Amino acid sequence: MKEVAIIGGTGYGAIELIRLLQAHEYMHLKKIISHSQHGQQITSSYPHLHGVIVEPMEKLDIESLIDEVDIVFLATPAGVAKEIVPLLQETSLQCIDLSGDLRLNNRKEYETWYGKEAAPQKTIDAAVYGLSEIYKEEVQQAKIITNPGCFPTSALLGLIPAVKHRIISLDSIVIDGKTGVSGAGGKASAMTHFSETNENVKPYKIGKHQHIPEIEQYLSEIANESITTTFTTHLIPMTRGLICTIYGKLTKPMSTKEIIDLYQSYYEGHPFIRIREEGIFPTTKEVAGSNYCDIGICVDERTNQLIIASAIDNLVKGASGQAIQNANLMNGWEEGHGLGFVPVYP
Incomplete structure (x- = not known):
């Protein structure tokens, strides 16, 4: 049994980690650490955890982490993990960072897109990108994981087979992403206010989203x-x-069935990728509460376009579920252990 700490214990990512860890036989949640609410019960913010979590949240203490836990999940805002992970880097602890602090290889890129000073290059170089289906072998050998962002998880899993096999023009890729309000976190803002979001669709961060360089970095690597x-x-x-x-523009004539077959072959043996049959496309409700990524494919012969729809639960496969999937791989456990949830439907 591995002892676990969650740093940043009051965000939606942490709450989802708590839910998922309750079903995991090999990890025990020992500490929930909160900078703003240490000493308080987590039920003061999340009453649904009454009877589930009884110990109060703690203040960050690096020495007690080193002495008492084996795995640290950092569910912190951008700019926090880059200060903490370097302090744990030379210890035996496994660190899985759910923020964006270690995802970009280039420090200047991070500082441009996130507007904060980057982590030390030594820490960035030690971190493995935890897109489990693509970097499985690297994850298995890692001690520090940088968990992918929610949009990059969906976009990269949808695109990588097509990019790898060069069936689309690499200068033609357009990604249209849509997410629910929980993707913005639990902090109240005008953008996520009910009267702003209800019966409304709002494009945001056009040309400036911090997930742009992440998507481009790993597509370029592939x-x-x-x-x-x-x-x-x-x-x-x-x-x-x-x-x-x-x-994406097709580079050669291909049928929808041929590309579906290519994707099924590419993701064979990966339990959380579900490729839809021809003519059937995923919806967000069909993956809610689960660690699945559902992918639908269509060739539009009239425009010579490949169209891919890739759906995930942003809090599970896009964050906490993928973090646990990575922890499973790091420790030699079955990849899907503790994640076998059927999507919540309707």
């Missing part, structure tokens, strides 16, 4: 050449769920 994309996000009036509709 292609072994520089790739830029057009990526636009939208906030839609639902609590959880995320879907990317992706477009």
Whole structure:
């Protein structure tokens, strides 16, 4: 049994980690650490955890982490993990960072897109990108994981087979992303106010979203050449769920069935990727509460476009579920252990 700490214990990512860890036989949640609410019961913010979590949240103490736990999940805002992970880097602890602090290889890129000083290069270099289906072997050997963002998880899983096999023009990629309000976190803002989001669809961070360089970095790595994309996000009036509709020009004539077969072959043996049959496309509700990524594919022969729809639960496969999937791989456990939830439907 591995002892676990969650740092940043009051955000939605942490709350989802708590839910998922309750079903895990090999990890025990020992500490919930909160900078703003240490000493308080988590039930003061989340009454649904009454009877589930009884110990108060704690203040961050690096020495007690080193002495008392084996795995640390950092569910912190951007700019926090980059200060903590370097302090744990030379210890035996496994660190899984759910923020964006270690995802970008280039420190200047991080500082440009996030507006904060980057982590030490030594820490960035030690972190493995935890897109489990693509970097499984690297994750298995890692001690520090940088968990992918929610939009990059959906977009990359939808795109990588097509990019790897060069069936689309690499300069033609357009990603249209839509996410529920929980993707913005629990902090109140005018953007996520009920009267702003209800019966409304709002494009945001056009050309400036911090997930743009992450998507481009890992697509470029797969292609072994520089790739830029057009990526636009939208906030839609639902609590959880995320879907990317992706477009790319075909490089050669291919049928929908041929590409579906290619995707099924590429993701064979990966239990959380579900490729839909021809003519059937995923919806966010069909993956809610689960660690699945559902992918639908269509070739539009009239426009010579490949169209890919990739749906995930932004809090599970897009955050906490993928973090646990990575922890499973790091420790030699079955990849899907503790994650076998059927989607919540309707």
